Amino acid sequence: MAVIYAVANQKGGVGKTTTAVNVAAYLAAADKRVLVVDVDPQANATSSLGIDKNSVRPSIYNVFIENIPIREIITPTAWERLHLAPSSPILAGAEVEMVGMMAREHLLRKALSPISRQYDYIFVDTPPSLGLLTINALTACQGVIIPVQCEYLPLEGLAQLMHTIRLVRENLNPNLRIAGLVLTMYDPRTSLSKQVVQEVRKHFRDYVFRTIIPRSVRLSEAPSYGEPISSYAPKSFGALAYKALAEEIMKKAVKA
Amino acid sequence: MAVIYAVANQKGGVGKTTTAVNVAAYLAAADKRVLVVDVDPQANATSSLGIDKNSVRPSIYNVFIENIPIREIITPTAWERLHLAPSSPILAGAEVEMVGMMAREHLLRKALSPISRQYDYIFVDTPPSLGLLTINALTACQGVIIPVQCEYLPLEGLAQLMHTIRLVRENLNPNLRIAGLVLTMYDPRTSLSKQVVQEVRKHFRDYVFRTIIPRSVRLSEAPSYGEPISSYAPKSFGALAYKALAEEIMKKAVKA
Numbered sequence: 379m380a381v382i383y384a385v386a387n388q389k390g391g392v393g394k395t396t397t398a399v400n401v402a403a404y405l406a407a408a409d410k411r412v413l414v415v416d417v418d419p420q421a422n423a424t425s426s427l428g429i430d431k432n433s434v435r436p437s438i439y440n441v442f443i444e445n446i447p448i449r450e451i452i453t454p455t456a457w458e459r460l461h462l463a464p465s466s467p468i469l470a471g472a473e474v475e476m477v478g479m480m481a482r483e484h485l486l487r488k489a490l491s492p493i494s495r496q497y498d499y500i501f502v503d504t505p506p507s508l509g510l511l512t513i514n515a516l517t518a519c520q521g522v523i524i525p526v527q528c529e530y531l532p533l534e535g536l537a538q539l540m541h542t543i544r545l546v547r548e549n550l551n552p553n554l555r556i557a558g559l560v561l562t563m564y565d566p567r568t569s570l571s572k573q574v575v576q577e578v579r580k581h582f583r584d585y586v587f588r589t590i591i592p593r594s595v596r597l598s599e600a601p602s603y604g605e606p607i608s609s610y611a612p613k614s615f616g617a618l619a620y621k622a623l624a625e626e627i628m629k630k631a632v633k634a
Numbered sequence: 635m636a637v638i639y640a641v642a643n644q645k646g647g648v649g650k651t652t653t654a655v656n657v658a659a660y661l662a663a664a665d666k667r668v669l670v671v672d673v674d675p676q677a678n679a680t681s682s683l684g685i686d687k688n689s690v691r692p693s694i695y696n697v698f699i700e701n702i703p704i705r706e707i708i709t710p711t712a713w714e715r716l717h718l719a720p721s722s723p724i725l726a727g728a729e730v731e732m733v734g735m736m737a738r739e740h741l742l743r744k745a746l747s748p749i750s751r752q753y754d755y756i757f758v759d760t761p762p763s764l765g766l767l768t769i770n771a772l773t774a775c776q777g778v779i780i781p782v783q784c785e786y787l788p789l790e791g792l793a794q795l796m797h798t799i800r801l802v803r804e805n806l807n808p809n810l811r812i813a814g815l816v817l818t819m820y821d822p823r824t825s826l827s828k829q830v831v832q833e834v835r836k837h838f839r840d841y842v843f844r845t846i847i848p849r850s851v852r853l854s855e856a857p858s859y860g861e862p863i864s865s866y867a868p869k870s871f872g873a874l875a876y877k878a879l880a881e882e883i884m885k886k887a888v889k890a
């Protein structure tokens with residue numbers, strides 16, 4: 379059975395997609411069978427893995443709204459053992475359509491259960507909100523990975539995110555645990571970055587992954603080539619950090 | 635009558651809040667009466683102006699859901715002529731509640747019309763999505779200001795945003811124009827930033843504001859002090875850029 383992680387934080391631009399795609403790529407490179415599920419209408423994980431989001435048909439939208447089996451949308455990528463369940467822009471209208479559906483929070487969990495045996499890890503990339511798409515990801519997963527950009531505004535949203543995780547655990551998914559917080563876009567030249575790291579470590583203690591992801595322009599260039607960092611710039615600081623994070627995730631079972 | 639701008643882009647972390655708050659602050663410093671309306675559940679614009687989002691009652695949530703007059707939530711800030719209609723985390727549940735309401739896309743437009751005469755400018759800060767809160771902002775405004783971070787992934791979402799703007803103009807707000815695209819977090823040391831600027835200027839020509847906002851750590855520090863950059867670090871590069879952008883906005887009537 380796969381270990382299913384949701385990568386979530388309603389604050390925008392904190393590194394959710396970058397974390398989901400690059401950790402998945404390093405796990406696949408370490409001989410694990412990995413699936414990335416893109417439930418963000420922006421479909422950034424889809425294009426970061428070289429798939430054209432505008433020509434994807436069907437996509438995760440059809441899994442949510444028409445209940446087609448997820449195996450019908452899963453596509454291999456250019457990297458061995460790394461598969462993708464792609465998103466497309468039409469997903470932007472899904473949340474309104476899902477509001478009236480029965481067991482609307484469980485759609486993704488039910489979709490993933492028939493294929494979970496075929497993977498070692500499944501990573502669900504979520505949009506920057508706490509709406510039904512993200513709730514579906516939190517209901518389907520065992521652990522949530524929370525990227526936290528080393529700046530002030532992203533810190534503010536953590537209390538709200540923890541509150542939502544607690545609600546999902548109490549009402550929808552008793553197994554939901556926090557796999558860990560990942561500090562991203564760390565810039566050692568600024569005191570703000572250092573303060574944020576201290577603050578997050580003080581509050582969340584051993585829920586914080588030891589690996590810190592540095593700000594690295596190679597990481598922001600890689601998606602324009604449709605490649606994970608492990609393929610685009612494997613010797614860059616960003617690549618080495620995501621490789622170390624992938625190893626840390628492999629060692630750390632989801633925290634009980 | 636106030637000129638009403640929505641600051642919108644469904645891509646997360648591109649500088650929407652930073653742009654809304656700092657342009658508003660410089661317009662107020664230039665003797666204009668300015669209102670910032672925060673319709674993001676993260677309430678980052680609220681805390682960036684020194685207001686505690688967790689003790690705000692009532693907030694924009696009550697304007698949307700209980701139809702209370704917006705004047706009951708408007709609060710002055712520490713800066714003269716700069717007012718705020720604050721948000722609070724409870725807004726996260728509003729979109730689901732609004733789905734079944736009559737004329738749900740027009741709630742903000744109706745709320746703003748009685749007070750529009752008291753201001754020269756109104757800036758609406760939106761969440762990173764194209765849901766009902768952002769649609770309300772696009773329906774209430776005359777012009778939309780689109781921050782574009784100088785990186786690859788934010789470029790991808792522009793087509794989808796333009797599509798949504800067209801739909802709103804055809805179905806909800808015939809006056810809706812694009813006031814301009816603002817290039818943000820520009821880093822002259824990376825070729826990626828330069829490529830993005832060229833790409834955006836080529837596609838959107840004179841819809842792109844001349845002022846480019848540089849990456850400047852002072853801009854990311856200011857919110858932790860609850861101050862706009864005009865007060866926190868008025869001589870920084872980020873401050874000078876936002877001051878120039880405010881002047882450009884004052885000169886440029888909303889593009890017909």
Ligand SMILES: Nc1ncnc2c1ncn2[C@@H]1O[C@H](COP(=O)(O)OP(=O)(O)OP(=O)(O)O)[C@@H](O)[C@H]1O
Pocket residue numbers: 389390391392393394395396397418420422504505506562563564591592593594595597598599601616644645646647762785786787788
């Ligand atoms: N460590 C890093 N160093 C430099 N740039 C980064 C880093 N991580 C991510 N980026 C870039 O920052 C931007 C935001 O990252 P990303 O899109 O992964 O965040 P996100 O949380 O998925 O955003 P959204 O909320 O829109 O889904 C992207 O342009 C990305 O390429």
Ligand SMILES: Nc1ncnc2c1ncn2[C@@H]1O[C@H](COP(=O)(O)OP(=O)(O)OP(=O)(O)O)[C@@H](O)[C@H]1O
Pocket residue numbers: 388389390391506529530531532645646647648649650651652653674676678760761762818819820847848849850851853854855857872
């Ligand atoms: N020009 C800049 N230079 C450096 N940091 C910046 C700049 N503009 C914004 N920031 C910082 O980058 C982060 C993202 O900016 P901001 O929160 O304004 O984006 P947003 O689009 O409003 O995000 P969201 O999608 O979550 O609403 C914040 O931590 C902010 O302080």
Ligand SMILES: [Mg+2]
Pocket residue numbers: 394395396418422503504505
């Ligand atoms: Mg993303």
Ligand SMILES: [Mg+2]
Pocket residue numbers: 650651652674678759760761
């Ligand atoms: Mg914002």
